[in-house]
Amino acid sequence: MRKTLLVATALFAASLPLEGKAQGALSLQGLGFPPGQLSARAEGTGGGVADFDALSLTTPASLAGVGAAALFLQYSPEFRRVTTSTGSANTTTARFPLVEGVLPVGQSWTVALSSSTFLDRSSETSLSRQQNVGDPVDTVTLVERNKVLGAINDVRLALAWSNSPVFRMGIGGHVFAGSNRITLSQVFPDSAEFISSAQSDRISYAGFAASIGLEWHPSRVIGFAVSGRKGGDLRAQSGDTAIGSAKLPDHYSASVLFEGIPGTTVSFRAAHDNWSTLSTLSSSGIQAFDGWDMGGGLEASGPRIMQRIVTVRLGARVRTLPFGFNGEKVSEKSFAFGLGAPLTRDRAAIDLAVQRASRTVSSDVKERGFILSIGLRVSP
Amino acid sequence: MKLSSNLPRLLATAALFVSILSCSENLDSSGVCSVLCPAIGGDVKNITIDAVVVDTTVPSLSGLGTEAGLLLASRGDTLDTRVIVRFDSLPATFLPHGDTTQAITRVDSAYIQFTLDTLSIKGAEPVTIEAYDVDTTANDTSTAAVLALFRPDRFISSQTFARAQLTDTLKYFISDSAVLAKIQSRTALRIGLRATGPASSQMRLISVEGGFGPSLSFRATPDTATARVTATPFSKTPVGESILAANLTDYTVIAKAPPEAAPSILSVGGLPARRVYIRFNIPDSIIDSSTVVRATLLLNQLPNTAIDPTDTVLLLPQVVLAGTAVKDPSKAAQIIGTISVDTLRLTPGGSGIKNVELARAFTLWHTQSPDSLPRAIVLKSLTEGNTAIELRFSSSEDIAALRPRLRISYTAKVPLGLP
Numbered sequence: 001m002r003k004t005l006l007v008a009t010a011l012f013a014a015s016l017p018l019e020g021k022a023q024g025a026l027s028l029q030g031l032g033f034p035p036g037q038l039s040a041r042a043e044g045t046g047g048g049v050a051d052f053d054a055l056s057l058t059t060p061a062s063l064a065g066v067g068a069a070a071l072f073l074q075y076s077p078e079f080r081r082v083t084t085s086t087g088s089a090n091t092t093t094a095r096f097p098l099v100e101g102v103l104p105v106g107q108s109w110t111v112a113l114s115s116s117t118f119l120d121r122s123s124e125t126s127l128s129r130q131q132n133v134g135d136p137v138d139t140v141t142l143v144e145r146n147k148v149l150g151a152i153n154d155v156r157l158a159l160a161w162s163n164s165p166v167f168r169m170g171i172g173g174h175v176f177a178g179s180n181r182i183t184l185s186q187v188f189p190d191s192a193e194f195i196s197s198a199q200s201d202r203i204s205y206a207g208f209a210a211s212i213g214l215e216w217h218p219s220r221v222i223g224f225a226v227s228g229r230k231g232g233d234l235r236a237q238s239g240d241t242a243i244g245s246a247k248l249p250d251h252y253s254a255s256v257l258f259e260g261i262p263g264t265t266v267s268f269r270a271a272h273d274n275w276s277t278l279s280t281l282s283s284s285g286i287q288a289f290d291g292w293d294m295g296g297g298l299e300a301s302g303p304r305i306m307q308r309i310v311t312v313r314l315g316a317r318v319r320t321l322p323f324g325f326n327g328e329k330v331s332e333k334s335f336a337f338g339l340g341a342p343l344t345r346d347r348a349a350i351d352l353a354v355q356r357a358s359r360t361v362s363s364d365v366k367e368r369g370f371i372l373s374i375g376l377r378v379s380p
Numbered sequence: 381m382k383l384s385s386n387l388p389r390l391l392a393t394a395a396l397f398v399s400i401l402s403c404s405e406n407l408d409s410s411g412v413c414s415v416l417c418p419a420i421g422g423d424v425k426n427i428t429i430d431a432v433v434v435d436t437t438v439p440s441l442s443g444l445g446t447e448a449g450l451l452l453a454s455r456g457d458t459l460d461t462r463v464i465v466r467f468d469s470l471p472a473t474f475l476p477h478g479d480t481t482q483a484i485t486r487v488d489s490a491y492i493q494f495t496l497d498t499l500s501i502k503g504a505e506p507v508t509i510e511a512y513d514v515d516t517t518a519n520d521t522s523t524a525a526v527l528a529l530f531r532p533d534r535f536i537s538s539q540t541f542a543r544a545q546l547t548d549t550l551k552y553f554i555s556d557s558a559v560l561a562k563i564q565s566r567t568a569l570r571i572g573l574r575a576t577g578p579a580s581s582q583m584r585l586i587s588v589e590g591g592f593g594p595s596l597s598f599r600a601t602p603d604t605a606t607a608r609v610t611a612t613p614f615s616k617t618p619v620g621e622s623i624l625a626a627n628l629t630d631y632t633v634i635a636k637a638p639p640e641a642a643p644s645i646l647s648v649g650g651l652p653a654r655r656v657y658i659r660f661n662i663p664d665s666i667i668d669s670s671t672v673v674r675a676t677l678l679l680n681q682l683p684n685t686a687i688d689p690t691d692t693v694l695l696l697p698q699v700v701l702a703g704t705a706v707k708d709p710s711k712a713a714q715i716i717g718t719i720s721v722d723t724l725r726l727t728p729g730g731s732g733i734k735n736v737e738l739a740r741a742f743t744l745w746h747t748q749s750p751d752s753l754p755r756a757i758v759l760k761s762l763t764e765g766n767t768a769i770e771l772r773f774s775s776s777e778d779i780a781a782l783r784p785r786l787r788i789s790y791t792a793k794v795p796l797g798l799p
Contacts, residue, residue, distance in 0.1 A: 024409025089411035
């Protein structure tokens, strides 16, 4: 019997578990979906105006143009539909992707503290599969439920300077922090014979980065902006144990803004993210791809409603999502429509944006999403 | 351009409506999981091991009179069991209708009322139940002394029942004079019942422990307006041992039972009742580092045709809760806990490999060190003590292919963190 026990122990040791992956949608591969750190206003213009928008977190330089102290909060639920050859799923993800406080200090300086969602991994899946449990002829249906909640957030402290409308610059220090709470349940059909199990874990992330931005308006009709964020190390821990590390992706962007048509702003932005540096933060070899994020849009003064001029926005955007599916890049195309209106004599403003996003790979998996963003800025 | 003032209200209402809708998240993407959700938990591994280190048959020491039923059987040379009911305290007075309390000077239409488990009845022929006076000063738990009292000079009365008369409520009429004599002499009325008849018979009466025990009833006056006098079973002895005395208010005495199995065979049930105690040595790596989803004890059943080979027996596995300080398997087998509400249905005449599910025991063992709680189980019959049927299994002394083995199905723990 002792020999049998030894063999059993050896067999057990040899049975290596599979690694866990996140799942359920093209946009939720790997460490999750990047909402983009754009304000509702910038989303409405396809991201084109982001590098000139104090409420977007893509560059610290734009903070100098905020004008007055402001608090900004954004709510962006996403209604997603994923379709495959075998079925479809409709989900609703509630996100608060952006909160920011901006405070002008003196005539030239502006300081801001913000938090934004960098990668959102919230998902829930349920997979049924046949398993042989016990006797070789005993096959049962095992339901595997996997729930992941949480995100990596980008907390930024930024300082901007400007002493004229022509030139603005800013720097930012970033702390990337957050956690994923993961629960895996394996449910068997007959509780008298089988024991269903549940396993949970919490992964926390910590990393640092620094950013810089420049904004130049050589004339009243045109402006240019460039920005960059240099990523440091991002470490992942489970309890007290380090389970992985990676470099935070570097991010670069360049934008142009044209205001030559009265009451209208046309903007375009191109950004590049070195997402591939996050590939090492995967236990199952999920591949991350470097990618471009390009978008442009139009912002125009629209109709007057209740003595307020409503700003109307249109935009389009195309980008590569960080994590691939089956080794392929996932690309996202989106079209956006937005509205903006001042409230309470310009002491507050509300921005609405609706994005229609389409995410695809070469296979027959399709993902469509509507993202409704509601941003509220209050100047105390 | 100026629009109607209703438009912003409509837009605001629409935005508010959508926002409220989105407040309740629905993250479930199960509909596309066959394509987009790889299996995470890994496959279930199955191993079968010779993990039994101790297996033995032990007596059920729950004690005389603790059974929920009283087995009254007359099965020829195979099985003969008697039922004892003690009325050590009989009422000496009664309250006539519209009068004051009076001493009991007459007894009329006395009977003992039993609740009968009609599903337990065996035999279609009439059965005669004889009553004997089994009052004795001998040791209370001495069945031999009690059996010796089933003799003609102790005979009280008898009653014959046709099969159709054996209903849920069984009124067994006994001698009025015998009851009156006990009342007037202030002595204990201890009745021993024996079944006889032209053919085999067997029935199970519900005991006090079963919740519907017997009761004595008689009239102390011909006036039917006066309520019947009733008495419930009571035992005054053994003195100073109230629990044992309570158990002995009604109990079964075995006069003859099928022979026990050989010591090298594991047996469950029978009379007196027996259990199987099995202790395992399970690799810690399986219990500690994996999730056991199913565990099955594989037992080779040996046919036992001694009595009722085709009757169904419900086999119940239970986990031993006795710590390592309890060395004696007989004692450890009494300190047990339920691990399954389900039972294994077997017939004594059956044979071959039988599966006893033990997964719930692993849940407990996962939290307890084997140094404090041995990995041990007990197999018992759900009708322990109420039937002579006995299941038999090969023990670890048998050839290797027939020994008890443990088949464990488990999944390894998955590193959940990174994608």
